[in-house]
Amino acid sequence: xxxxxxxxxxxxxxxxxxxxxxxxxxxxxxxxxxxxxxxxxxxxxxxxxxxxxxxxxxxxxxxxxxxxxxxxxxxxxxxxxxxxxxxxxxxxxxxxxxxxxxxxxxxxxxxxxxxxxxxxxxxxxxxxxxxxxxxxxxxxxxxxxxxxxxxxxxxxxxxxxxxxxxxxxxxxxxxxxxxxxxxxxxxxxxxxxxxxxxxxxxxxxxxxxxxxxxxxxxxxxxxxxxxxxxxxxxxxxxxxxxxxxxxxxxxxxxxxxxxxxxxxxxxxxxxxxxxxxxxxxxxxxxxxxxxxxxxxxxxxxxxxxxxxxxxxxxxxxxxxxxxxxxxxxxxxxxxxxxxxxxxxxxxxxxxxxxxxxxxxxxxxxxxxxxxxxxxxxxxxxxxxxxxxxxxxxxxxxxxxxxxxxxxxxxxxxxxxxxxxxxxxxxxxxxxxxxxxxxxxxxxxxxxxxxxxxxxxx
Amino acid sequence: xxxxxxxxxxxxxxxxxxxxxxxxxxxxxxxxxxxxxxxxxxxxxxxxxxxxxxxxxxxxxxxxxxxxxxxxxxxxxxxxxxxxxxxxxxxxxxxxxxxxxxxxxxxxxxxxxxxxxxxxxxxxxxxxxxxxxxxxxxxxxxxxxxxxxxxxxxxxxxxxxxxxxxxxxxxxxxxxxxxxxxxxx
Amino acid sequence: xxxxxxxxxxxxxxxxxxxxxxxxxxxxxxxxxxxxxxxxxxxxxxxxxxxxxxxxxxxxxxxxxxxxxxxxxxxxxxxxxxxxxxxxxxxxxxxxxxxxxxxxxxxxxxxxxxxxxxxxxxxxxxxxxxxxxxxxxxxxxxxxxxxxxxxxxxxxxxxxxxxxxxxxxxxxxxxxxxxxxxxx
Numbered sequence: 103x104x105x106x107x108x109x110x111x112x113x114x115x116x117x118x119x120x121x122x123x124x125x126x127x128x129x130x131x132x133x134x135x136x137x138x139x140x141x142x143x144x145x146x147x148x149x150x151x152x153x154x155x156x157x158x159x160x161x162x163x164x165x166x167x168x169x170x171x172x173x174x175x176x177x178x179x180x181x182x183x184x185x186x187x188x189x190x191x192x193x194x195x196x197x198x199x200x201x202x203x204x205x206x207x208x209x210x211x212x213x214x215x216x217x218x219x220x221x222x223x224x225x226x227x228x229x230x231x232x233x234x235x236x237x238x239x240x241x242x243x244x245x246x247x248x249x250x251x252x253x254x255x256x257x258x259x260x261x262x263x264x265x266x267x268x269x270x271x272x273x274x275x276x277x278x279x280x281x282x283x284x285x286x287x288x289x290x291x292x293x294x295x296x297x298x299x300x301x302x303x304x305x306x307x308x309x310x311x312x313x314x315x316x317x318x319x320x321x322x323x324x325x326x327x328x329x330x331x332x333x334x335x336x337x338x339x340x341x342x343x344x345x346x347x348x349x350x351x352x353x354x355x356x357x358x359x360x361x362x363x364x365x366x367x368x369x370x371x372x373x374x375x376x377x378x379x380x381x382x383x384x385x386x387x388x389x390x391x392x393x394x395x396x397x398x399x400x401x402x403x404x405x406x407x408x409x410x411x412x413x414x415x416x417x418x419x420x421x422x423x424x425x426x427x428x429x430x431x432x433x434x435x436x437x438x439x440x441x442x443x444x445x446x447x448x449x450x451x452x453x454x455x456x457x458x459x460x461x462x463x464x465x466x467x468x469x470x471x472x473x474x475x476x477x478x479x480x481x482x483x484x485x486x487x488x489x490x491x492x493x494x495x496x497x498x499x500x501x502x503x504x505x506x507x508x509x510x511x512x513x514x515x516x517x518x519x520x521x522x523x524x525x526x527x528x529x530x531x532x533x534x535x536x537x538x539x540x541x542x543x544x545x546x547x548x549x550x551x552x553x554x555x556x557x558x559x
Numbered sequence: 560x561x562x563x564x565x566x567x568x569x570x571x572x573x574x575x576x577x578x579x580x581x582x583x584x585x586x587x588x589x590x591x592x593x594x595x596x597x598x599x600x601x602x603x604x605x606x607x608x609x610x611x612x613x614x615x616x617x618x619x620x621x622x623x624x625x626x627x628x629x630x631x632x633x634x635x636x637x638x639x640x641x642x643x644x645x646x647x648x649x650x651x652x653x654x655x656x657x658x659x660x661x662x663x664x665x666x667x668x669x670x671x672x673x674x675x676x677x678x679x680x681x682x683x684x685x686x687x688x689x690x691x692x693x694x695x696x697x698x699x700x701x702x703x704x705x706x707x708x709x710x711x712x713x714x715x716x717x718x719x720x721x722x723x724x725x726x727x728x729x730x731x732x733x734x735x736x737x738x739x740x741x742x743x744x
Numbered sequence: 745x746x747x748x749x750x751x752x753x754x755x756x757x758x759x760x761x762x763x764x765x766x767x768x769x770x771x772x773x774x775x776x777x778x779x780x781x782x783x784x785x786x787x788x789x790x791x792x793x794x795x796x797x798x799x800x801x802x803x804x805x806x807x808x809x810x811x812x813x814x815x816x817x818x819x820x821x822x823x824x825x826x827x828x829x830x831x832x833x834x835x836x837x838x839x840x841x842x843x844x845x846x847x848x849x850x851x852x853x854x855x856x857x858x859x860x861x862x863x864x865x866x867x868x869x870x871x872x873x874x875x876x877x878x879x880x881x882x883x884x885x886x887x888x889x890x891x892x893x894x895x896x897x898x899x900x901x902x903x904x905x906x907x908x909x910x911x912x913x914x915x916x917x918x919x920x921x922x923x924x925x926x927x928x
Contacts, residue, residue, distance in 0.1 A: 213635045
């Protein structure tokens, strides 16, 4: 077995601790004179920004500026440890004064080998691994993985399981967007928004703790249904959350939307057109901010989203403000969905009753030998999933979250791949930042809403 | 020149206590949130679990201005040199809390990509287990660190500070190595 | 192609699951095998040589977005089910395309041999393929011709080996009280 290791070309002991440099070589941005013109054009987004007139496919002369000598521009490095709250993203930017010309995101600082670990864990354990990818909306990861596994198993879920999953999924979306509002506010400088966002989020996390046992990384939505039923009195808890969130959204509107400084900082910054977004495979609020009405809950519904009413929020200009407004209003839409779920929640089983897939209730283990054996086999060996491959996608808070599983008929996935929305959305960043100011870099990164756990997996 | 170099006697005892009081009541963390634990760390900084009451809400972005590095999250192979670099840039006295199981031991990710325990890269003072540790757990870890600072055991960090021979001969610790924190005094 | 499946499985036979959409079959050409997968998507087993051309044809016929691009190493499972007439290789490149207008997806499966792991890049058709192709290169060692910047993306630059290959160990460190490292 070959194991990866670093080559022995680095000095074993640096001369001075501060002279130790981290260098990712060709992954970094190279100086202008070392970069061929078409590469340069690509990096400034010129190949995407179609010229208004003239021959198609060619960048405009002003965009490219190949003749500009190296010493007029400066390459700076931001991160991976930096004040922006969005995780270990490293950005190399080439600046002309304060204007950003080229940007190159360098990722991989949180690479955890989750897809490799996933091959060592059974399908029952798989949700614990997958849930830690997008750690701001862990239930979405679990949902995607569970849906893919259930497709492979070919099992139908009882209606209550579906609706519980929908309730949790929408609460998770609210919590994730509140977190985004908090960190986005913090990045633009509004510490109040940070405190506000976390205040509501704590209420939702308290509900999650009551239901799933944990505040984060729940491992609650598992193949076959959910791990447990909703606790007694959950309707009241959810009502309280909805009332508070709805009321306080008005506060955020006052604090941010109506505020001229916020608007100045966000409007017209980080613009992206619909063609560019489609070409770069952006999904989620980024795609919707450019005006494309694509939301998987509406267009390719999963769970019971075709039985609830909600609007798909789209923007017009594709700038940071549009994305802010979309996420704010998506909270409202999610609240609407949760209200409908409250009314329509069916009774019944919270997980499928197939003994081969679902562990027996804990109380039965004391009574029945068969239950004990089933429990033992499920949690040690796991259940065998038929051979095949599936791709299932859901709409997470960040965009299209997909799970591609290949099963070889054993109890562990042969290959599990998660299509992480943030990984693909990060490709929009250089195009959004070109021509903007370096001071807007943090706000733009924030509006793309990357979660480095799912970018790097 | 620090507390360690001060010749310990009856006169300087009160001064030491004063310095330790100042140090533990204004520990400023550096922003080193990596993964899921970072979210819980931010929650500790927010209103519900306020660390402002301990004087710690000021998360400094620059390691030069920070005292404490809370390594919150999994440290990958690519990130380890960066971690060391940030740690080296911090000024003495500095402390490290390893938050979460991924930072403490590699957690559930025992594989090629994750450094199995951040203590392979930097010396750690307090380990806070959990996946992620709830904010109460992190607060307990922080208070344990305050206890360590208060009792002065921090000045005898293993392996880094030179130990005077007269201290070592027949030295019996007055309290067990694991600092038990009941209600902090 | 019988496989070791659990007796309760309804999918004992992993071959096509329902009629394949004629439009997709028409676009890719009659000689290219197309299945319908259990998730309702068409799966096209396209040859390495025709891969780029087929993707171009699909894009022209309405599949505007590249949803995902990944690879699988079938070293430990070489007898997986593929369509008739398709020669299974060690690596398989899997591309998910999405048509928003028609609200459907199509999956391309390209067999890539171990001895010559080179495929055409889809970057000129779909700009969003840049990062996923870099990841496939980093994790599997598949080289994409025509990719503007084929460097590692997740691992450090000086890393040796391609982690998601089946002959690359997990890298598990022995833990006290457990017998030996290895898959659980």
